[in-house]
Amino acid sequence: xxxxxxxGSHMAAxxxxxxxxxxxxxxxxxxxxxxSEVAVSKGLRSSSHISSRQPFFPSIQSGPVKSVKVITRAMxxxxxxxxxxxxxxxxxxxxxxxxxxxxxxxxxxxxxKQLAAAGAEILLGxxxxxxxxxxxxxxxxxxxxxxxxxxGSLMEITKVYPLDAVFDNPDDVPEDIKSNKxxxxxxKWTVKEVAESVKEDFGSIDILVHxxxxxxxxxxxxxxxxxxxxxxxxxxSSYSFISLLQHFAPIMNPGGASISLTYxxxxxxxxxxxxxxxxxxxxxxxxxxxxxxxAGRKHRIRVxxxxxxxxxxxxxxxxxxxxxxxxxxxxxxxxxxxxxxEEVGNVAAFLTSPLASAITGSVVYVDNGLNAMGVGVDSxxxxxxxxxxxx
Numbered sequence: 001x002x003x004x005x006x007x008g009s010h011m012a013a014x015x016x017x018x019x020x021x022x023x024x025x026x027x028x029x030x031x032x033x034x035x036s037e038v039a040v041s042k043g044l045r046s047s048s049h050i051s052s053r054q055p056f057f058p059s060i061q062s063g064p065v066k067s068v069k070v071i072t073r074a075m076x077x078x079x080x081x082x083x084x085x086x087x088x089x090x091x092x093x094x095x096x097x098x099x100x101x102x103x104x105x106x107x108x109x110x111x112x113k114q115l116a117a118a119g120a121e122i123l124l125g126x127x128x129x130x131x132x133x134x135x136x137x138x139x140x141x142x143x144x145x146x147x148x149x150x151x152g153s154l155m156e157i158t159k160v161y162p163l164d165a166v167f168d169n170p171d172d173v174p175e176d177i178k179s180n181k182x183x184x185x186x187x188k189w190t191v192k193e194v195a196e197s198v199k200e201d202f203g204s205i206d207i208l209v210h211x212x213x214x215x216x217x218x219x220x221x222x223x224x225x226x227x228x229x230x231x232x233x234x235x236x237s238s239y240s241f242i243s244l245l246q247h248f249a250p251i252m253n254p255g256g257a258s259i260s261l262t263y264x265x266x267x268x269x270x271x272x273x274x275x276x277x278x279x280x281x282x283x284x285x286x287x288x289x290x291x292x293x294x295a296g297r298k299h300r301i302r303v304x305x306x307x308x309x310x311x312x313x314x315x316x317x318x319x320x321x322x323x324x325x326x327x328x329x330x331x332x333x334x335x336x337x338x339x340x341x342e343e344v345g346n347v348a349a350f351l352t353s354p355l356a357s358a359i360t361g362s363v364v365y366v367d368n369g370l371n372a373m374g375v376g377v378d379s380x381x382x383x384x385x386x387x388x389x390x391x
Contacts, residue, residue, distance in 0.1 A: 087355070088118075089118045089349050089350055089353045089355060090118065090119060090353065090354075091115060091118040091119045091120035091206075091207075091349065091352065091353055092118075092119030092120075093119070094115075094119070094120045094121070094206040094207060094352075095120065095121045095123065095158075095202060095204070095205045095206050095207070096112070096115045096120045096121065096122055096123065096205065096206065096207035096208075096209060096352070097123045097124075097125065097198060097205050097207070097208055097209070097248065098111060098112045098115075098122065098123070098124055098125065098209040098211060099124075099125035099163055099165060099208075099209065099210055099211060099212055099240075099244055100125065100126075100127075100165075100209075100210065100211035100212040100213075101124045101125070101126055101134075101211065102126050102127055102130040102133075102134050103130075103134065103137070103314055104137075104142075104143040104146040104147075105146075105312075105313050105314060105341075106211065106311070106313040106314065106315060106341070107211055107261055107308055107311060107313070107341055107344050107345070108209065108211030109146070109341070110341035110342055110344055110345035111209055111211065111259075111344065111345045111348040111349075112124065112155070112157075112209075112345075113146075113147070113149070113155050113342075113345055114342065114345030114346055114348060114349040115207065115209075115345075115348065115349055115352065116149060116155040116156070117149045117150055117151075117155075117349070118349045118353065120206075120207060120352075121158050122155065122156065122157050122158055123157075123158055123159050123160075123161065123198065123202070123205070124157055124159070124160045124161065125160075125161050125162075125163035125165070125194060126160055126161070126162065126163060127162075127163065127164060128162045128163070128164050128182065128183050128186050128189050129182035129183070131160070131162050131186070134160070135160060138157070138160075159201065161189070161194050161197060161198070162186045162188070162189040162194075163189055163191070163194050164183075164189050164190065165191055165212055165236070165240035165243060165244060166235055166236050166240065167189075167190040167191065168190060168191050168192055168243050168247075169190050169191070169192040169193070170190055170192075170193065172190065173190065191240075191243045191244060191246075191247050192247050194247075195247035195248050195250075195251060198248070198251065199251045203251070204251050204252065204253050205248065205251060205252055205253070205256070206252065206253050206255075206256045206257070206352075207256060207257055207258070207352045208244060208245065208248050208252065208256070208257075208258040208259075209258070209259055209260075209348065209352075210240065210241040210244055210258070210259070210260035210261070211260075211261055212236060212237065212240050212241075213236065213237040213261070213277070213280070213315070214232070214233070214236040214237060215229065215232065215233035215236070215237065215274075215275040215276055215277040215280065216228075216229050216232050216233070216275065217229030217230075217232075217233070217274070217275035217276070218233070218273065218274055218275040218277050218319055219272070219274065219275065219319065219320060220274050220275050221274050222274050222275075222276065222278070222279075224274075225274060225275050225276050229275050229276060230275070230276035230279065231276075232276075233275055233276035233277050233279070233280045234276060234279065234280050234283060236280075237277065237280035237281070237284065238280045238281070238283040238284040238287060239283075241260050241284060241287060241288075241291075242287055242291065244258075245258055245291055245295060245301075245303070249295055249298070249299045249301055250299070252299060252301055254299065254300040254301075255300055255301075255354075255357070256299075256300075256301045256302070257301065257302040257303075257304070257351060257352040257353075257356070258291075258295070258301060258302070258303045258304075259303075259304050259305060259306060259348055259351055259352060260284055260288065260304075260305045260306070261305065261306055261308055261344075262281045262284050262285050262288075262305045262306065262307045262308075262363065263277075263281050263307060263308065264307055264309075264365075264367065264370065264371050265277065265278040265281055266278060266281035266282040266284070266285050266307070267282065267285075268371075270325075272319065272320070272321050273319060284305060285305055285307075285363050288303055288304065288305045288361060288362075288363065289361045291303045292304070292360040292361030292362075293361065296360055296361075302351075302356070302357075302359065302360035303360055303361065304351050304356075304359060304360060304361070304362045304363075304364060305362075305363050305364070306344060306347055306348060306351070306363075306364050306365075306366055307363050307364065307365045307366065307367065307371065308339070308344045308366050308367060309329050309333075309339040309366065309367030309368060309370055310322055310325040310326045310329055310339070311326075311339060311341055311344075312326065313341075326338055326339075328376065328378070329367065329368060329370050331376070331377070331378040332370065332373055332376045332377050332378055333367065333368035333369050333370040333373065334368065334369035334370075334372065334373070335368035335369055336368075337368060339366070339367060339368055343366060344366050347364060347366045351364065
């Protein structure tokens, strides 16, 4: 679960909006000057069509976990049917469900943002214990800067669902989780229940994104990893993708696409990335190929995975050496620069668009080319070697 959001200017003009669930067209143009003192909640509402059944940002109070719902489309009827010039990534009229977004500094958020920039409607699945904090941050405008899209408008989130993808259905949930105070007050958060809720709320989706990974013993070497830790990593990081696709594929429109996030540790030794996480990523890549065949034949859905380079996300910091990995990548990759979450989001937008209609079962590397390297050129052994330098 990982995103670095690029800073941007204040929201200028919001385009006309359209409700995708009711297909009702309405104007919601709003202009904000540099000295505007409009409250955050008002500013957000001005750029979206708010469902009359539920306010976007209810007052902050303790109580049961509730989902946030906003119905929005950042386009008019004319704009939706007008071809864009050139060869654009056009996801207008598409609906995406992104599982694993709990803040604004991970790959999941970046993917959601780029899909929204291409015109897709955004639904999120957020880990139940993190949901209250995530929604509170949205309400307080904490994510406003990182929600800014290229046209100056703010990324809108139609609905946030509580989700714990470790559990497929209610019968799988043990009593200690049911009674855990972090889960009390919430309901319908297993994979099956969330898929059913999305179907009930929207009927179908076009894009499914798996941005989930967790290894409780990730800091342990593989030889010191317990059976519990190993299987927990596999369950949360790879089987969860199978479960999501199993339950969401029936409500995905033909021609839809699904993507996940993997890491080079699936095929190369990355000391420190332990606890069975390297095995989980290898399983995820293998499953991607098999699922591409099965989901392609049965549902006409494409399945790919993005092998992304290191990112300073909150989740990655749990590993403990993410800064060193970023420095190593910058020093040794063919493109000697730090990878941005936006670059991964751009590739995700392409892979889920009609432009990638013949791509499935693939591992797509987005790591500045680090995967192609056989040695680290910053090693002392190469100190006398003349390496290519920028002209």
